[in-house]
Amino acid sequence: MFREMKRRKQLLSREDTSAVMDRCTNGVLACQGDEGYPYAVPLSYVYLNEKIYFHSAKTGYKMDAIAQNSKVSFSVIDKDTIISKEYTSYFRSVIAFGKARIVEGDERQDAFMAMVKKYSGDQSEEDQHKEVEGCGRACIVAIDVEHITGKQAIELCKDS
Numbered sequence: 001m002f003r004e005m006k007r008r009k010q011l012l013s014r015e016d017t018s019a020v021m022d023r024c025t026n027g028v029l030a031c032q033g034d035e036g037y038p039y040a041v042p043l044s045y046v047y048l049n050e051k052i053y054f055h056s057a058k059t060g061y062k063m064d065a066i067a068q069n070s071k072v073s074f075s076v077i078d079k080d081t082i083i084s085k086e087y088t089s090y091f092r093s094v095i096a097f098g099k100a101r102i103v104e105g106d107e108r109q110d111a112f113m114a115m116v117k118k119y120s121g122d123q124s125e126e127d128q129h130k131e132v133e134g135c136g137r138a139c140i141v142a143i144d145v146e147h148i149t150g151k152q153a154i155e156l157c158k159d160s
Contacts, residue, residue: 002097002147009157012092012150020078020094020150021047025119027076029054029143031065031100039065045074046114052096052143053103053111066141070099074143079152090155096148100141108140115140 012020026044033039041062045054052074056062066072079092103111112132120128 010151010154012094012152017094017148017150018047018050020076020092021052021096021148024076024078024094027052027074029062029072029074029100031062031072032069033061033065044115044119046111046118048111048114050145051111052098052145053115053140055112055115055138055140058137058139063139063141066100070101071097072100072143073097079156083155088153090153092150092152092156094148094150096143096145098143098145098147100143103140103142107142111140111142 026042028040028042030038030040039061043054043056045052047053073095074097075093075095077091077093079090081090082088083090109132112135113128116123116128116131120131123131
């Protein structure tokens with residue numbers, strides 16, 4: 001169903017792909033927008049249990065697009081170093097495909113807490129729990145990943 005990567009030597013291992021997802025702090029969600037136009041929006045996320053989670057207002061363009069078609073892609077760029085004399089960049093990135101859905105209950109709590117820890121880990125445990133318990137205005141969306149690949153510049157393959 002999903003295409004194989006053409007340049008297999010540049011494929012990141014599953015472990016390296018997960019590491020990129022864990023260390024990056026933002027990515028781009030792409031979905032089908034109005035009148036069939038792509039809609040891509042940068043956002044903060046957490047990668048947990050091989051799923052991608054992000055928070056969102058309960059209404060808006062992003063949520064409308066997901067309600068119309070839950071199939072999405074999500075990409076992150078881990079490295080992008082321009083190498084002027086080689087007319088290229090040394091990059092490392094990940095792209096995932098899956099279906100988005102709103103989460104509730106324990107899954108919502110776990111994902112929300114993971115996001116709070118990732119982005120506000122320096123705050124007290126008490127404040128982190130208050131944030132999660134007290135925030136009812138945001139929803140948490142999961143992307144159930146169906147396919148994920150990481151890729152890096154061939155020049156970086158020597159370093160791995």
